[in-house]
Amino acid sequence: MKQAVVVAQVPVSWDIEQNLRYVREAIGQSRAGDLILLPEGMLSGYGDDLSPLDDAARAETVTRAADAVAELAERRGVHVFCGSLIRDQDAWWNAALYFGPHGERWHYRKINLAMGERGRLRAGDQLAPVSLGTVTVGVQICRELRFPEQWRHLVDAGAEVLVYLTHAANPAEAAGVWRSHLISRAAENQRFVLACNVAEPLQHCPSMIISPRGEVLAETSSTAVEILRSTIDLDQIGNWYLDQRRDLSHL
Template identity: 45%
Template sequence: MNHTVSAAVAQFPVSLDISTNLDHLLSIIHTVEEQTIVVTPEGAISGYSQDSTFLKQVNTVLLEQAIEKLRDEAAQRHLHLVIGSCIQELGNWYNAALYFGPDKEFYVYRKINLATSERGFFKPGDELPVFSVLIRGVTVSLGIQMCREIRYPEQWRYLAYKGVQVFAFLNNAVGDSEICPIWRSHLISRAAETQRFILGANNADPYQNCPTMIIAPSGKVLFEVLSPNTAMGSSELNLSNVSNSVLDQARTDVICFNH
């Protein structure tokens, strides 16, 4: 029985111009083979800035049109897209990751652990959902985490216990170059300690401080790029490599989490 799915991560210079971001996204997904899961950075549609007042300038009509265009593209090209965007719902802004499927499926993950700069501007999500995605007849359990949530391993472990096989990690980590080794190490740790695949995409920026990466459940890096330029990497994910052997040996008689 086939347990392998195709995956890709893509980075580009995320701007505050929705039309420019959409052009980048379309040029990327037009090169991807059908039935591939593609992960892109945090804020890839709407744009993103550590100065959250940028939300006041977001053209919500143009944003909705771009989201609908990507939903159509996923269906026409038979792709599984996980794309970051700020979204507005009932007057509240969320920092979100959007899933677009080949049958017009549409799922939303709302970031639950906001960065300090986001607080007071975004409303945090309150769920850690597991999304069931069918890729070439293979059912994949997908979990999503975003940016600083790399610092909270309990969220990743919770999702792994819930059955996640593949994590999409949408990132917009730019700034202090001293952070890069820490965040890279965090990503490898999250993969190895949960024994899950991670598809991590960061903003392509001269001050990018975490690579765009694909990591295997063993912690082996399958693809990596640290660059200010548009780039994409791909890998075949053998889901039979996903395991609970580490999780099952946790000493729950000594310490356990209540979710």
């Protein structure tokens, strides 16, 4: 079975209305049935300085923006994964929001927070994929790229495609490392990896579409808006390497 996928690398700021305009433009270029990715913190805004979360009105504005994206996804008949900080239980969380073509909603809350997020955001405690009906998707956010056991857990739980949303713009990171991690996550799990970073001059991780063989099907590190489109063949997914794993508990 084939699935059309779109990775929309766009800027993210603390201006929610501006962020929403980028989302509308990206979804506006979609076709019915597309699976669309947008970066970490896309709706709410995101950055090293999280003090904008002190604005009491921001939570309500984020909620209205999410409702607008949900309506747009339903109208266009598309699947959308979109990053946002969300307010719930008197706390802020770093989340990936899913909006479906029939009004479906789901979210994943980042379980492995960045050091700068700790004490400011609350960590999630659930790691499970979501079924879109035609494909099952596992989601990871930003620094969770460095923890392959989380990706393997999602695959063991049934994920067929691995979606990765990030706001990776740290010049202190060594060039090429995160790109290599993304290719490894695809090849070692024999799953497609769809990765979406922010359009940002300091980015240290490209936006990519990678096959289960580790082949890069599309890639950009542009500082400008860039839309990657591909059609992936889910029949390429397999467990040949996974089935060869050894039981090391006795070692």
